[in-house]
Amino acid sequence: MNSKLTDRFSTVMLTTALFIVAFMYLFPILWLLLSSLKPGSELFSYPLTILPETPTVDGYAYSWSTMQFIKYFINTLIVAVITTLLTVIASATCGFALAKYNYKWLNVFLICMLATTMLPTEVIMTPTFSVILELGLYDSLSGLIIPSINTATGIFMFRQYFMTVPNDLLESARIDGAHEGKIFFQLMLPIAKPVVITLAIFSFQWRWNDYIWPLIVLSDPNKYTVQIALRSLIGADNIDWVLLLSSSIISLVPMIIIFIVFQRYIMDTGATSGLKG
Amino acid sequence: MKKTFLLLFVLLSTILVACSGNNSESNGESGSESNGEKMQFYVSGDTVEGSALTKMSEKYTEETGVEIEVVDVPYDDMVTKITNMMRAEEPPALARVTGFNPAWNGKLMDLTEVAEQNNVMVDMGITVEDKLVAPPLDLTAVGMFINKSLFEEAGVSYPESEEEVWTWEEFLNSISTVVEETDAQYGMVMDNSEHRLNAFLYQHGSKGFYPDGDEYTTNEETEDALQRFIDMNDNTIMPKAVWTAGEDASSMFKSGRVAAYMSGSWQITDFASNIEDFEWEAVYMPYEDVRATNLGGNYLVGFEGSGQEEQAREFIDWLYQKENYEELATYGGYLPVTEDAEVEYELAQEAYQLYQDEIAASDPIASQQRNELVVKQLISQRSLGSSLADEMITTLNDEQSLDEAIENVKVEMTEAYID
Numbered sequence: 065m066n067s068k069l070t071d072r073f074s075t076v077m078l079t080t081a082l083f084i085v086a087f088m089y090l091f092p093i094l095w096l097l098l099s100s101l102k103p104g105s106e107l108f109s110y111p112l113t114i115l116p117e118t119p120t121v122d123g124y125a126y127s128w129s130t131m132q133f134i135k136y137f138i139n140t141l142i143v144a145v146i147t148t149l150l151t152v153i154a155s156a157t158c159g160f161a162l163a164k165y166n167y168k169w170l171n172v173f174l175i176c177m178l179a180t181t182m183l184p185t186e187v188i189m190t191p192t193f194s195v196i197l198e199l200g201l202y203d204s205l206s207g208l209i210i211p212s213i214n215t216a217t218g219i220f221m222f223r224q225y226f227m228t229v230p231n232d233l234l235e236s237a238r239i240d241g242a243h244e245g246k247i248f249f250q251l252m253l254p255i256a257k258p259v260v261i262t263l264a265i266f267s268f269q270w271r272w273n274d275y276i277w278p279l280i281v282l283s284d285p286n287k288y289t290v291q292i293a294l295r296s297l298i299g300a301d302n303i304d305w306v307l308l309l310s311s312s313i314i315s316l317v318p319m320i321i322i323f324i325v326f327q328r329y330i331m332d333t334g335a336t337s338g339l340k341g
Numbered sequence: 342m343k344k345t346f347l348l349l350f351v352l353l354s355t356i357l358v359a360c361s362g363n364n365s366e367s368n369g370e371s372g373s374e375s376n377g378e379k380m381q382f383y384v385s386g387d388t389v390e391g392s393a394l395t396k397m398s399e400k401y402t403e404e405t406g407v408e409i410e411v412v413d414v415p416y417d418d419m420v421t422k423i424t425n426m427m428r429a430e431e432p433p434a435l436a437r438v439t440g441f442n443p444a445w446n447g448k449l450m451d452l453t454e455v456a457e458q459n460n461v462m463v464d465m466g467i468t469v470e471d472k473l474v475a476p477p478l479d480l481t482a483v484g485m486f487i488n489k490s491l492f493e494e495a496g497v498s499y500p501e502s503e504e505e506v507w508t509w510e511e512f513l514n515s516i517s518t519v520v521e522e523t524d525a526q527y528g529m530v531m532d533n534s535e536h537r538l539n540a541f542l543y544q545h546g547s548k549g550f551y552p553d554g555d556e557y558t559t560n561e562e563t564e565d566a567l568q569r570f571i572d573m574n575d576n577t578i579m580p581k582a583v584w585t586a587g588e589d590a591s592s593m594f595k596s597g598r599v600a601a602y603m604s605g606s607w608q609i610t611d612f613a614s615n616i617e618d619f620e621w622e623a624v625y626m627p628y629e630d631v632r633a634t635n636l637g638g639n640y641l642v643g644f645e646g647s648g649q650e651e652q653a654r655e656f657i658d659w660l661y662q663k664e665n666y667e668e669l670a671t672y673g674g675y676l677p678v679t680e681d682a683e684v685e686y687e688l689a690q691e692a693y694q695l696y697q698d699e700i701a702a703s704d705p706i707a708s709q710q711r712n713e714l715v716v717k718q719l720i721s722q723r724s725l726g727s728s729l730a731d732e733m734i735t736t737l738n739d740e741q742s743l744d745e746a747i748e749n750v751k752v753e754m755t756e757a758y759i760d
Contacts (some may be wrong), residue, residue, distance in 0.1 A: 104615035108595035130388055186672040193425065202429045261363070276418075280425050283381075296414035299389055304389040304611075 100309040107305050123310035131311055140289040150213045152260055160220045160221020160248055162312050181216045207281040225259045228291045235336035272319055290315045379408040380649050383436040384415040388454055393673030407652055432644035434653040437478055439639055441719040449474035450643035459661035460680040467716055475640035479675035482634040482696050483540035485601045485626045490619035495522035500625050512627035519600040528578040529601040530590040535730035536604055540637050542566045543706050546630030550754055557754035574737055585737050610674040613688035623692035633704040664698045717758050725757040
């Protein structure tokens with residue numbers, strides 16, 4: 065009885081804590097959303113009000129007519145989708161090799177790759193830019209996509225996951241006559257579905273929010289991504305808050321939709337299926 | 342499964358190749374060959390400023406058939422972006438900028454003739470080796486705004502003509518009274534900006550920081566003025582958080598709880614559209630020894646090597662013509678930079694007039710100082726950020742004395758511009 069009470073008490077407390085933390089995370093977004101429905105004169109009036117006194121969607125109309133959102137969304141989607149697909153494929157194959165093959169130099173290779181995570185983007189930006197220039201990829205979407213495909217984080221995620229897959233599973237597949245390609249595509253990749261989805265969501269989010277690299281590589285405004293367009297609204301000495309708030313909300317919408325759709329695919333899969341206990 | 346992946350891979354590779362619209366082939370041969378390429382004009386903040394340059398570019402296209410693409414670039418990254426474009430040997434035809442990079446030196450078009458033909462105030466532009474490489478395009482000036490409603494509620498008067506201009510002593514007494522008599526939280530706010538602080542220094546007789554022999558120095562008045570500035574940051578006259586923690590001075594003033602705001606002419610359009618809870622007014626700035634503002638604004642530059650130099654020159658010439666320039670200044674709410682411009686502003690005409698008076702009454706240091714620093718950005722090997730502002734923030738945080746701050750600024754400027 066006592067333990068039941070304790071269980072219930074801790075459940076209630078934990079749930080309450082969860083709601084408080086969730087609210088703390090949501091509050092700034094909520095404020096952004098409510099502020100975007102306020103007219104400019106209400107944004108800074110004292111005392112501050114959470115709810116708009118005279119709600120208006122004029123900001124959205126103004127934002128939609130001022131910014132070429134469709135164009136920016138298409139560009140950003142092209143970059144984010146292609147990069148994400150290639151990142152998942154490259155990271156999975158690389159992670160699989162690092163986890164399941166025993167060659168001496170593979171570990172050296174892994175350490176080199178992990179070392180790249182220790183360098184901030186800004187440090188490697190100049191040499192990367194030089195390479196992009198030499199390859200003739202300046203001012204093209206490929207110039208955004210190609211340098212972003214390899215991420216040590218993704219490779220490491222797959223490697224760690226594949227390490228947990230018992231070698232017996234691979235051995236039994238080999239005994240059954242499966243070659244390495246088949247083992248990877250038909251056995252390992254389906255098993256790693258949660259990692260695929262998690263990395264895909266992360267990668268998509270990284271590319272969607274990329275700012276500094278697209279800024280440097282792109283010079284044609286027709287190839288601008290959403291983040292560059294948004295930053296362009298911040299002037300030298302003053303900011304058109306009405307435009308910035310509504311544009312920020314519009315730029316969030318595709319990201320939220322994608323997250324809602326794909327979140328349900330994140331699930332755990334037993335990697336031990338097919339093995340005798 | 343494997344086939345699907347293979348197909349996917351081939352498809353992605355194809356898309357990647359398709360995305361690689363390589364422009365390096367057309368280098369240097371665009372525009373002038375009339376291959377239908379638009380002329381790119383890099384600006385920042387045009388959207389915020391009523392798309393003034395976009396409207397004028399469209400008008401130019403209607404009149405001449407030459408297409409101009411106005412590209413809005415984030416303000417903070419304009420110089421970085423253009424410098425990288427120059428590395429890629431693909432500079433834009435034109436740009437509107439406030440800052441420069443040494444990499445641009447020698448690659449900017451000489452616009453002396455165009456500026457002189459159109460009565461542009463060339464002394465406000467950037468001249469390197471007798472070539473005007475960056476004429477001014479629009480002008481901003483530091484100025485003072487007050488919350489008129491609070492002043493009236495407290496029964497405190499303020500100067501309404503140039504004969505009545507207040508001293509800093511009188512001004513500080515006035516805002517202290519407003520704070521006492523009303524529910525105003527602070528007497529004034531000043532943007533966290535070296536540009537605004539310099540105007541305050543000039544008004545106290547400071548000559549800023551200048552080279553003397555082989556090092557940078559300053560006059561005594563600078564120290565006295567900076568001491569006064571530190572004393573004002575007492576969380577009564579001025580909130581310390583604006584300078585030490587980056588709180589937004591503009592939104593504090595818009596909240597209606599601050600009596601005065603030292604900012605500049607670029608706020609007029611915003612205030613006219615977005616303040617409804619109280620009455621505001623642009624007023625004459627206080628002074629101690631000399632009347633001074635600090636000029637700012639944008640320069641117009643054309644790049645050598647864009648392949649469109651001639652069209653760029655023709656467009657600049659067209660833009661500075663009296664009628665066109667007046668139209669541009671009206672759309673954007675700019676203070677004009679041509680001698681004969683008469684601008685009818687859509688909002689707060691009297692506020693703009695007051696700024697014109699401020700500029701006319703200002704000590705020449707207001708423009709000379711800024712241009713000197715910008716020229717240094719172009720011809721020095723190093724460019725210095727906001728050295729004085731950074732040192733003052735450290736001082737306001739009680740991490741160093743004022744003397745140390747001044748010494749540091751001298752050393753930093755000497756290292757950047759002389760050593």
